[in-house]
Amino acid sequence: MTRETNQAYFFVAPAFTLVTLLALVPLIAVVWMSLRRVMPVFGIDRWASFANFAHLFSDSRFWSSLETTLYFAVVAVTLEIALGLGIALLLHRSFRGRGLARTAVLIPWALPTVVAARMWEWIYNPDFGIMNYLLQKLSLTSGPVSWLGDPFWAIHAAILADAWKTTPFAALILLAGLAAIPPDLARAARVDGAGSFRVFFEITLPLLRPALVVTALFRFLDSFRVFDAIYVLTGGGPANTTETLAVYIYKVVFQTLRFGYGSAIAVTMFLLAGAASVLIVGLAGRGAFGVREG
Amino acid sequence: MTFRRLGWTAALLAALGFLLAPPAWQLITSLKPQEELGSLPPLLPEQPTLAQYRSVFEGRPFGRYVVNSAIVATLTMTLAIAFGAPAAYALARLPLRGSGFLLFGFLVVAMFPPIAIVSPLYLGIRAVGLRDTWWALVAADTTFALPLTIWILSTFFREIPRDLIRAARVDGATVGQAFFFVALPAAAPGIAAAAILAFVFAWNEFLFALIFTSSPAAQTVPVGIALFPGLNEMPWGEIAAASLMASAPVLLLILVFQRRIVQGLTAGAVKE
Amino acid sequence: MARVSLAGVEKRYRKSLAVRRLDLEVRDREFLTLLGPSGCGKSTVLNIVAGLETPTTGRVFIGDRDVTELPPQDRDVSMVFQSYALYPHKSVFENIAFSLKLRRVATEEIDRRVRDVAARLGVEALLARRPGELSGGQRQRVALGRALVRKPTVFLLDEPLSNLDAQLRTDTRAEIKRLHAEFATTTLYVTHDQVEAMTLSDRIAVMKDGELQQVGTPEEIYRAPANRFVAGFVGNPGMNFVAGRVEEGSVHLPGMRLRLPEIPFSGDVLVGIRPEDIELAVDGPKDGAFGEVYAVELLGADALVVLTWAGTRVTARGPSSFRAAPGERIGIRFSRERVLLFNPTTGGRVS
Numbered sequence: 001m002t003r004e005t006n007q008a009y010f011f012v013a014p015a016f017t018l019v020t021l022l023a024l025v026p027l028i029a030v031v032w033m034s035l036r037r038v039m040p041v042f043g044i045d046r047w048a049s050f051a052n053f054a055h056l057f058s059d060s061r062f063w064s065s066l067e068t069t070l071y072f073a074v075v076a077v078t079l080e081i082a083l084g085l086g087i088a089l090l091l092h093r094s095f096r097g098r099g100l101a102r103t104a105v106l107i108p109w110a111l112p113t114v115v116a117a118r119m120w121e122w123i124y125n126p127d128f129g130i131m132n133y134l135l136q137k138l139s140l141t142s143g144p145v146s147w148l149g150d151p152f153w154a155i156h157a158a159i160l161a162d163a164w165k166t167t168p169f170a171a172l173i174l175l176a177g178l179a180a181i182p183p184d185l186a187r188a189a190r191v192d193g194a195g196s197f198r199v200f201f202e203i204t205l206p207l208l209r210p211a212l213v214v215t216a217l218f219r220f221l222d223s224f225r226v227f228d229a230i231y232v233l234t235g236g237g238p239a240n241t242t243e244t245l246a247v248y249i250y251k252v253v254f255q256t257l258r259f260g261y262g263s264a265i266a267v268t269m270f271l272l273a274g275a276a277s278v279l280i281v282g283l284a285g286r287g288a289f290g291v292r293e294g
Numbered sequence: 295m296t297f298r299r300l301g302w303t304a305a306l307l308a309a310l311g312f313l314l315a316p317p318a319w320q321l322i323t324s325l326k327p328q329e330e331l332g333s334l335p336p337l338l339p340e341q342p343t344l345a346q347y348r349s350v351f352e353g354r355p356f357g358r359y360v361v362n363s364a365i366v367a368t369l370t371m372t373l374a375i376a377f378g379a380p381a382a383y384a385l386a387r388l389p390l391r392g393s394g395f396l397l398f399g400f401l402v403v404a405m406f407p408p409i410a411i412v413s414p415l416y417l418g419i420r421a422v423g424l425r426d427t428w429w430a431l432v433a434a435d436t437t438f439a440l441p442l443t444i445w446i447l448s449t450f451f452r453e454i455p456r457d458l459i460r461a462a463r464v465d466g467a468t469v470g471q472a473f474f475f476v477a478l479p480a481a482a483p484g485i486a487a488a489a490i491l492a493f494v495f496a497w498n499e500f501l502f503a504l505i506f507t508s509s510p511a512a513q514t515v516p517v518g519i520a521l522f523p524g525l526n527e528m529p530w531g532e533i534a535a536a537s538l539m540a541s542a543p544v545l546l547l548i549l550v551f552q553r554r555i556v557q558g559l560t561a562g563a564v565k566e
Numbered sequence: 567m568a569r570v571s572l573a574g575v576e577k578r579y580r581k582s583l584a585v586r587r588l589d590l591e592v593r594d595r596e597f598l599t600l601l602g603p604s605g606c607g608k609s610t611v612l613n614i615v616a617g618l619e620t621p622t623t624g625r626v627f628i629g630d631r632d633v634t635e636l637p638p639q640d641r642d643v644s645m646v647f648q649s650y651a652l653y654p655h656k657s658v659f660e661n662i663a664f665s666l667k668l669r670r671v672a673t674e675e676i677d678r679r680v681r682d683v684a685a686r687l688g689v690e691a692l693l694a695r696r697p698g699e700l701s702g703g704q705r706q707r708v709a710l711g712r713a714l715v716r717k718p719t720v721f722l723l724d725e726p727l728s729n730l731d732a733q734l735r736t737d738t739r740a741e742i743k744r745l746h747a748e749f750a751t752t753t754l755y756v757t758h759d760q761v762e763a764m765t766l767s768d769r770i771a772v773m774k775d776g777e778l779q780q781v782g783t784p785e786e787i788y789r790a791p792a793n794r795f796v797a798g799f800v801g802n803p804g805m806n807f808v809a810g811r812v813e814e815g816s817v818h819l820p821g822m823r824l825r826l827p828e829i830p831f832s833g834d835v836l837v838g839i840r841p842e843d844i845e846l847a848v849d850g851p852k853d854g855a856f857g858e859v860y861a862v863e864l865l866g867a868d869a870l871v872v873l874t875w876a877g878t879r880v881t882a883r884g885p886s887s888f889r890a891a892p893g894e895r896i897g898i899r900f901s902r903e904r905v906l907l908f909n910p911t912t913g914g915r916v917s
């Protein structure tokens with residue numbers, strides 16, 4: 001048996017080595033750098049202990065970007081789960097052309113983030129964008145709105161664009177969850193006397209809990225770390241109203257070239273993400289992973 | 295009964311509309327000549343043209359971007375499977391001590407904000423002299439495609455009946471031979487799904503491409519699109535055209551392999 | 567009156583016809599079994615009665631009400647599923663109580679009725695548990711309880727015993743029979759197991775490929791099957807079929823001739839005879855029919871003797887003391903009253 005165990009290590013070796021080299025080592029390097037003052041351009045690299053983290057506390061821009069990030073994540077995830085659940089329910093029924101519908105649903109997911117961001121930028125364009133055109137046509141707005149230039153609207157425009165792109169993923173995970181529910185349960189409930197609403201709320205939703213938790217978790221983690229879409233859409237503006245933690249880190253590291261401080265922010269971000277995950281799983285996950293069929 | 299059917303159909307059409315309208319608008323935009331871009335109402339182009347597509351290539355090496363993307367994505371896909379399949383198999387079927395630890399490790403990697411480790415990665419790649427090369431991107435993309443790849447593949451490997459492997463061993467195959475000649479073919483659908491997903495991931499990847507490359511030698515399509523703004527205003531028509539060309543391969547993939555992708559993302563739970 | 571009538575019911579799917587034109591009536595308080603092999607359409611018929619599927623043509627009546635358009639919740643039927651379909655996230659109590667809760671029954675009454683049914687089925691100790699913690703037999707009884715607590719007009723059961731092991735199956739079978747005697751609800755039962763059908767039913771409806779073959783009491787099905795399929799399906803071990811000829815008012819078989827009155831037929835026939843109706847003569851008249859022993863299976867209570875005769879293999883029941891070596895020749899005899907004749911091409915019974 002031990003010989004097989006040794007052979008097993010060979011199987012894992014290539015993947016393990018690559019991930020260690022390119023993910024684990026940099027990760028450790030980041031933690032390392034967070035404790036130092038590093039500015040390669042100036043050749044600075046010296047020990048700073050927790051100075052970076054202390055600075056973090058008093059950095060108002062950090063706190064506002066954290067607030068922005070949390071707002072973004074919570075709103076986006078809620079939107080994605082609501083839309084995703086709706087789409088999953090629609091795709092769960094069998095109908096002609098379901099394969100085509102699924103392909104269509106995958107399209108937003110398949111587009112490169114940059115492409116999707118530019119696409120929405122064009123839609124949001126204050127002068128030539130179709131969003132303003134349609135809203136004015138429908139008399140919902142009186143004048144052109146600068147979606148990406150307005151301090152209030154920018155973050156919401158970004159949320160819509162991001163949710164649009166990632167809802168398919170949520171829909172698919174939830175669809176898998178729906179498919180795992182034995183169809184006899186809904187039938188038994190209907191024979192017992194439940195109408196469609198009761199079946200959904202008393203049977204489907206409770207049994208969908210594990211899938212919902214998984215979706216919420218993954219989507220939250222992704223939204224918390226969002227970078228691509230924001231960078232292309234708004235670059236963090238206007239007036240830093242859409243500056244999420246990831247964008248802030250980018251600016252700190254690649255614009256002000258403070259690798260050490262940037263790493264400290266990253267480590268904090270990672271810890272916060274971890275804490276949030278524990279919270280999510282703890283709050284909603286109790287019993288979600290222990291339900292077996294009867 | 296028919297009212298309900300109508301309701302469902304309406305909801306379905308609304309959802310599809312929401313998801314498909316933006317790219318459809320982009321397609322329409324890409325077919326408009328320059329003069330028509332600045333004005334709405336006419337929603338549809340009065341003189342549809344392919345001029346925008348042509349001008350995408352003018353003054354910028356867009357073709358080169360496409361080639362770079364294709365190479366990076368293909369190599370990433372290959373490596374992700376080559377490294378991921380044995381690892382997934384070991385995790386699923388072989389006696390491996392510390393497998394939980396490994397899985398946790400992969401999960402941690404997946405959770406760390408890429409933006410954060412970009413900096414040491416950048417420094418490392420620069421030090422090794424791989425800056426602005428395909429290999430830098432392939433290495434990074436493969437690394438971050440591996441968690442998902444391994445997760446998908448291990449689920450598929452777990453579905454293979456143990457007896458199948460045992461029969462092969464009894465017939466005289468070594469562990470490696472059983473893996474290569476029995477397990478791999480049996481998990482073919484999962485491998486296809488994981489490969490496609492890895493390709494899509496690498497093709498669409500932006501952050502590493504942005505930071506590790508600096509010239510058309512290795513810049514990929516997403517970077518090309520992000521770099522579009524010229525000196526003056528944004529060439530929206532060209533951007534639309536470029537966007538569609540950038541997405542074409544991936545869109546083609548999902549059209550052909552929709553079933554596989556859904557299988558992969560849902561670990562086989564969703565049937566046709 | 568709680569009878570169930572299916573009039574001209576047909577169910578067609580996109581590519582196939584699951585149920586051919588079906589006219590069937592389940593009488594008030596009757597226990598009727600739909601019997602047939604997998605895929606014969608019996609579960610589809612049950613689903614149509616429950617309202618889980620709508621027939622392509624035809625009407626369904628419960629009592630005097632036309633329920634064809636009604637959804638399951640308005641039909642006052644209850645159902646036991648093959649997979650039990652217990653709600654995994656609810657306790658046993660909540661599972662049984664669910665239908666009463668939906669009907670806004672008072673809480674104290676729900677409590678009383680659930681405990682009552684649970685006691686009758688012997689699961690009152692399990693009320694706080696979840697289905698995942700129960701054994702197969704316990705889950706089955708909870709499923710029965712859920713269906714019984716409502717005192718429905720019609721009671722539907724879809725192969726409830728097929729997931730149980732042999733011993734449990736026999737015990738639960740007896741319990742279902744007792745429950746039917748006690749509750750006297752009109753019951754429609756679906757199974758592929760002919761033992762269940764024979765022991766539990768007032769009447770049996772045999773189906774094959776979506777078509778009703780015969781409806782009758784177990785006795786009728788057994789002794790007077792309408793065709794070769796029904797004859798072969800019921801009875802264990804199954805009926806023997808031998809090719810023969812009818813000429814001049816007698817049936818001719820290798821080694822024997824049976825004079826049968828009024829055969830409106832001549833030509834080739836398929837002769838059916840059940841194993842228990844064959845007499846074996848180890849030493850007897852050396853003329854007549856002889857079979858060559860192929861195998862002898864000792865069952866304890868009796869023995870199954872497989873013989874080669876008339877170009878085919880024939881099984882007969884013999885006494886438990888029967889001993890013979892393969893290849894031995896044994897005399898075969900059977901009484902002509904027990905013989906059934908079938909048309910070899912259509913399968914229909916001729917006499």
